[in-house]
Amino acid sequence: MQPTFIASIRAVRRFALAAAIAGLCAAPAWAGGLDSLAQFVKDTRFGKATFTQVVTAPPKQGQKAHEKTSTGTFEFQRPGKFRFHYQKPFEQTIVADGQTLWLYDVDLKQVTARKQEQVLGSTPAAIVAAASDLKALEKDFQLEGEPDQGGLQWVKATPKARDTQIQSVRVGFKPADGGATLAALDITDSFGQRSVLTFSDFQGNAALPASTFDFKPPPGVDVIRN
Numbered sequence: 001m002q003p004t005f006i007a008s009i010r011a012v013r014r015f016a017l018a019a020a021i022a023g024l025c026a027a028p029a030w031a032g033g034l035d036s037l038a039q040f041v042k043d044t045r046f047g048k049a050t051f052t053q054v055v056t057a058p059p060k061q062g063q064k065a066h067e068k069t070s071t072g073t074f075e076f077q078r079p080g081k082f083r084f085h086y087q088k089p090f091e092q093t094i095v096a097d098g099q100t101l102w103l104y105d106v107d108l109k110q111v112t113a114r115k116q117e118q119v120l121g122s123t124p125a126a127i128v129a130a131a132s133d134l135k136a137l138e139k140d141f142q143l144e145g146e147p148d149q150g151g152l153q154w155v156k157a158t159p160k161a162r163d164t165q166i167q168s169v170r171v172g173f174k175p176a177d178g179g180a181t182l183a184a185l186d187i188t189d190s191f192g193q194r195s196v197l198t199f200s201d202f203q204g205n206a207a208l209p210a211s212t213f214d215f216k217p218p219p220g221v222d223v224i225r226n
Contacts, residue, residue, distance in 0.1 A: 033155040034145040036173035036180035037127075038134045043179055046077040049202040053086075058192035074199070076129035080116060081213040095215040096125065102215045111217040114226045124169045124185050127157055146170070152183050165190050179204065 052071050059065040070089065076082035079098075086092040091106040096116055103112040120126050131137040140161065146154040152172035159166050172184035181204065185197040217223050 032145065032148060032175070033153040033171070033173065034134075034143060036153045036175070037137075037143070037155045037171060040173060040180050040182060041078075041131055041133055041137065044078075044182075044204040046075075046206070046208055047182070047202060047204040048073065048075040048206050048208065049182065049199040050074070051084075051197050051199050053195060053197045056194045056196075075208055075212050077208060077213065078129060079132050080120070080130045082125060082129040083213055093215075095213060096120065096129070097213045097215060100215075102217075104215070104217070104221070109221045111221050111223045112226065113223060123164075123166060124187055127169060127171055128182065128185070141169075153180065167192075 050071070051074050052069065055068045055070075057066050070086050072084060072086040072088070074082070074084050080096060081098050082094075082096050084092075084094040086094075093102070093104040093106075095102045095104075099116060101114045101116050101119055104110075120130055126140060127137060134143075137143065137157070141157040141159055144156045144158075146156050148154065150172075152174055154173075155171045157169045157171065159168075167188045167190050169188075170184075170186035171182075172186070173180035174183040175181075181202050182199055183202070184199065185195075187195045187197075189195075
C-alpha cells in the first residue's frame with residue numbers, strides 16, 4: 001500500500017510541475033497580444049492600409065449564415081482621426097475629423113453627422129485610432145490577452161458600458177521588426193452579427209496629406225445631424 005501511495009504522490013507532483021511549466025510557457029504567448037496593443041497605441045501615431053470586411057449575420061432557423069464582403073482603404077491619425085473608404089460593392093465613406101463623425105452613403109446621396117465624443121468611446125475605432133495609450137483604452141474596455149492564432153497575437157476588448165451595441169472586439173497583430181502591425185479586427189455586436197476586417201499593405205507612421213481627414217458634404221446631398 002505504501003509504495004503505491006508514494007508513487008501516486010510522485011505522479012501528482014510531476015503533473016503539477018508539468019502544469020506549472022506549461023503555464024509559464026503559455027504566459028508570454030497570452031501576454032503578446034497585450035504587449036503588441038500597448039506598443040501599437042503608443043508608437044503608431046498614424047498609418048494606412050487596405051482592408052477586406054466580411055459581415056456574417058446570425059443564421060435563421062433552418063438557413064445558412066449569410067455573408068457580405070466589402071473592400072476599401074483605411075487611414076488614421078491619433079488622436080481621433082480616421083477615414084474608411086468602402087469602394088466595393090457599394091461606395092461609402094466614414095470620416096472622423098476630430099470633432100465630427102461623418103457617414104456618406106453615395107447611393108443614397110445622404111450624409112449623417114454626429115459628434116465624435118458621443119459615439120466613439122466604446123467602438124473598434126477607439127482601439128485603432130482614438131486612444132493615446134493603454135490606460136485610456138482601459139477606461140472603456142476590459143482587455144484580455146488571448147492565445148496566438150493563425151500567426152497573429154490577439155487581444156479581446158469588451159466594452160465596459162452596458163448600452164453599447166458592441167459585444168466584443170478581438171484585435172489581431174502580426175509581430176514584425178520594429179513593432180507590431182495591425183492585421184485584423186473581429187467584431188461581434190449585441191445582435192450576434194460578426195464583422196471581420198482583414199488589413200493588408202499596412203504602413204505604420206506613413207506620411208498622410210493634411211486633407212485626408214477633411215470632409216465637406218457634396219452639393220445636392222441630404223445632411224442629417226444627430
